Amino acid sequence: MIANKKKVKREGKEFPILVYPEKCTGCRTCQVRCSIRYLGEFNPFRSYVIVARDHGKRTTALDFTDDCTWCGYCARFCAYGALVLKKSVKSGKGGR
Amino acid sequence: MAMFGYAGQILRIDLSTGEIKKEALNPEMANKFVGGIGMSAKLLYDAVKPNTDALSPGNALIASSTPFSGTVLIGANKTDWTSKSPLSGLAQTASSGDFGTNLKWAGYDAMVITGKAEKPVYITIFDDEVRINDASHLWGKDLYEATDELWDQYGDNCTILCTGPAGEKMARISMAYTNKIASAGRKGSGAVPGSKNLKAIVAKGTKGLKAAHTKELLKKADEIYDRYQQDPLLKQWMQLGTTIAIEQYGKEGKAAWKNWRESYPVDKHLSRFGVQEFLKVREISIPCMLCPLGCKLLYNLREGEFAGLETLQSCNVGAVLGYGPKFDLVGYNQVAKCHDTANRLGLDTVEFTAALDFVMELQERGTIDEKVTDGLKLERNLDTVLTWLHKAANREGFGNVLADGYPGIFAALGQELRKDAIQRKGGSPDFDARGVFGTEIFGIAVGVTGAHANFALGPTVIGGREPAWLRRYCQRIGISEEELDRVFSDPSGFNVARLTRYVERWNFLLDIMGICSRPPLARLYNLELITELYNLVTGVDLGSAGLLSAADRGLTLLKLFDISQGATREDDYLPERWLTEPFLVAGKEVWLHDYYNTKRLTKEDIEILLDDYYEERGWDNDGVPMKKTLTELELTSL
Numbered sequence: 001m002i003a004n005k006k007k008v009k010r011e012g013k014e015f016p017i018l019v020y021p022e023k024c025t026g027c028r029t030c031q032v033r034c035s036i037r038y039l040g041e042f043n044p045f046r047s048y049v050i051v052a053r054d055h056g057k058r059t060t061a062l063d064f065t066d067d068c069t070w071c072g073y074c075a076r077f078c079a080y081g082a083l084v085l086k087k088s089v090k091s092g093k094g095g096r
Numbered sequence: 097m098a099m100f101g102y103a104g105q106i107l108r109i110d111l112s113t114g115e116i117k118k119e120a121l122n123p124e125m126a127n128k129f130v131g132g133i134g135m136s137a138k139l140l141y142d143a144v145k146p147n148t149d150a151l152s153p154g155n156a157l158i159a160s161s162t163p164f165s166g167t168v169l170i171g172a173n174k175t176d177w178t179s180k181s182p183l184s185g186l187a188q189t190a191s192s193g194d195f196g197t198n199l200k201w202a203g204y205d206a207m208v209i210t211g212k213a214e215k216p217v218y219i220t221i222f223d224d225e226v227r228i229n230d231a232s233h234l235w236g237k238d239l240y241e242a243t244d245e246l247w248d249q250y251g252d253n254c255t256i257l258c259t260g261p262a263g264e265k266m267a268r269i270s271m272a273y274t275n276k277i278a279s280a281g282r283k284g285s286g287a288v289p290g291s292k293n294l295k296a297i298v299a300k301g302t303k304g305l306k307a308a309h310t311k312e313l314l315k316k317a318d319e320i321y322d323r324y325q326q327d328p329l330l331k332q333w334m335q336l337g338t339t340i341a342i343e344q345y346g347k348e349g350k351a352a353w354k355n356w357r358e359s360y361p362v363d364k365h366l367s368r369f370g371v372q373e374f375l376k377v378r379e380i381s382i383p384c385m386l387c388p389l390g391c392k393l394l395y396n397l398r399e400g401e402f403a404g405l406e407t408l409q410s411c412n413v414g415a416v417l418g419y420g421p422k423f424d425l426v427g428y429n430q431v432a433k434c435h436d437t438a439n440r441l442g443l444d445t446v447e448f449t450a451a452l453d454f455v456m457e458l459q460e461r462g463t464i465d466e467k468v469t470d471g472l473k474l475e476r477n478l479d480t481v482l483t484w485l486h487k488a489a490n491r492e493g494f495g496n497v498l499a500d501g502y503p504g505i506f507a508a509l510g511q512e513l514r515k516d517a518i519q520r521k522g523g524s525p526d527f528d529a530r531g532v533f534g535t536e537i538f539g540i541a542v543g544v545t546g547a548h549a550n551f552a553l554g555p556t557v558i559g560g561r562e563p564a565w566l567r568r569y570c571q572r573i574g575i576s577e578e579e580l581d582r583v584f585s586d587p588s589g590f591n592v593a594r595l596t597r598y599v600e601r602w603n604f605l606l607d608i609m610g611i612c613s614r615p616p617l618a619r620l621y622n623l624e625l626i627t628e629l630y631n632l633v634t635g636v637d638l639g640s641a642g643l644l645s646a647a648d649r650g651l652t653l654l655k656l657f658d659i660s661q662g663a664t665r666e667d668d669y670l671p672e673r674w675l676t677e678p679f680l681v682a683g684k685e686v687w688l689h690d691y692y693n694t695k696r697l698t699k700e701d702i703e704i705l706l707d708d709y710y711e712e713r714g715w716d717n718d719g720v721p722m723k724k725t726l727t728e729l730e731l732t733s734l
């Protein structure tokens with residue numbers, strides 16, 4: 001797990017996502033979910049989630065833009081356990 | 097006027113002239129053919145003239161996205177690849193991979209490539225910028241190397257279709273792959289780009305797209321996702337992919353060897369290819385874009401033979417059954433080596449292994465001697481497979497014959513061998529009919545895209561399902577009560593020919609929408625839901641009847657295409673040996689019988705079933721769609 005960059009609380013919230021880039025498959029579901037929710041279009045290139053896949057090394061770097069609202073919506077749809085909602089871990093439902 | 101759910105353009109590239117045209121998508125065409133294979137059928141019929149040589153500039157390589165591609169509807173992101181098949185001489189299609197998503201985000205619902213470049217080229221599609229580029233540095237490279245080189249050059253967010261050395265040499269059993277893992281189809285999909293001097297197509301789209309009713313669509317998409325997570329087999333599917341079926345197939349005698357004469361011994365099958373053995377080589381899931389299932393996978397041979405090899409696999413069960421039992425390989429390490437070799441060379445595992453298996457039988461029974469096969473005795477082992485993979489891809493010696501699959505063998509060794517080969521329309525079936533005779537078997541006979549009966553795959557692939565259970569399934573896929581009565585009035589329980597007609601319609605509709613056939617994804621959708629989702633994405637209400645008509649229209653148009661290329665009723669039969677020879681399962685003879693095993697089936701029975709199928713489709717006894725049917729489907733202008 002990488003250390004989350006955003007230590008400060010945003011709008012009184014703690015950053016709600018645990019990030020495990022080593023589990024990311026680069027499917028980009030998080031990006032498309034984010035872009036349709038905040039920008040009204042299906043477009044990973046306008047997402048607040050950054051997914052940088054390296055096919056050769058089979059690694060992915062995950063990050064969030066400064067516009068990210070920390071809503072955690074993207075993590076709800078991560079099927080591979082790369083983005084996990086902290087509250088789902090506390091409730092025992094998170095992490096595949 | 098903006099069209100929701102569609103990019104609004106069709107991209108046409110003529111490699112002979114270098115002309116690149118962007119044509120506005122006609123809304124009427126979108127409403128009639130919708131997307132995926134429906135749209136591809138129309139584009140193919142219009143682009144390829146009757147009796148065109150599949151390896152000539154007159155053939156077309158078509159990719160179509162769908163209205164659902166690139167949205168958040170899970171499992172609905174497939175691309176349809178279509179052309180005239182160099183192997184069957186008829187239409188070939190594959191719903192595979194996520195190329196169409198990037199194509200659509202770049203601004204194109206479909207792409208039609210015709211002609212032939214003077215020198216090797218590759219195409220790049222980056223939004224409005226479409227270019228034909230020199231590929232002399234890529235030509236001759238294996239499929240993995242060439243794809244990696246293009247990723248290095250253009251970035252990892254691109255989707256790349258690439259053909260291998262076998263495709264460059266126009267092997268009729270070659271295959272092109274998207275992102276090194278998702279095949280563009282059986283029956284020579286690698287030879288079509290190869291014949292056009294086209295090594296690869298690179299696509300990346302940054303334009304995105306919008307839906308007509310976003311809020312309502314997201315609500316529905318969330319409901320679908322929640323249902324998906326409740327699937328009791330989900331964790332197994334995510335871990336095993338199609339390998340989930342490997343042990344069941346072995347136990348049911350579906351793992352054939354000795355050219356479909358016997359089932360592979362169950363104890364050997366389980367000890368060599370069982371799930372526990374598989375888990376020793378499985379590394380990670382590889383999904384298509386936007387897919388939560390990740391049924392494709394990465395092999396990592398951590399120890400033993402070929403230790404250190406990492407390779408990609410899409411339909412693992414197909415590769416294992418192709419190489420493992422057929423050639424008596426000793427386990428997954430050897431299967432992985434064969435598959436890696438075939439993928440890099442760009443050869444189709446199923447067609448290659450079927451052709452080699454057939455030639456082995458010819459040698460075993462003395463029809464041909466070792467002189468024919470370059471002085472080599474064909475033995476069922478790893479060395480033989482690897483030797484002939486390379487020979488076929490390079491068209492070396494008898495490999496030149498194998499490279500063209502069954503049609504190549506018949507041309508070289510005699511057309512009378514047709515009756516001895518387990519093939520239809522030049523291609524190999526996936527299943528043996530003498531086990532369970534369901535729609536997927538009858539589809540081998542009548543399938544408009546050949547023996548790989550993907551459109552006829554339905555619930556009867558598993559034996560013993562009660563008529564009441566099947567009837568409930570039929571209601572979910574939109575079969576009317578009147579149609580159901582015809583299907584289930586048969587004294588044997590149901591009429592497999594009539595049921596095939598409706599299973600094909602359903603699978604065509606899934607393909608039109610880009611919905612994946614993997615069960616955890618496909619079973620999330622029913623006709624009512626698809627109708628509602630189409631409305632929410634596009635803002636157009638075609639109704640359930642309109643969508644079913646679009647599916648029938650697409651399939652019928654492919655049938656008309658096949659007829660224009662010379663297909664007749666004679667092409668719509670099962671391999672003769674299935675009717676005249678038993679299959680040995682654990683030493684016991686199993687003959688061709690109906691689904692509930694109430695009687696043995698004869699050639700006359702198949703003839704009657706064929707008449708039933710044509711009648712249910714509104715085709716005449718020669719398999720030609722009748723004028724009334726064409727009128728109902730608004731195809732009379734063709």
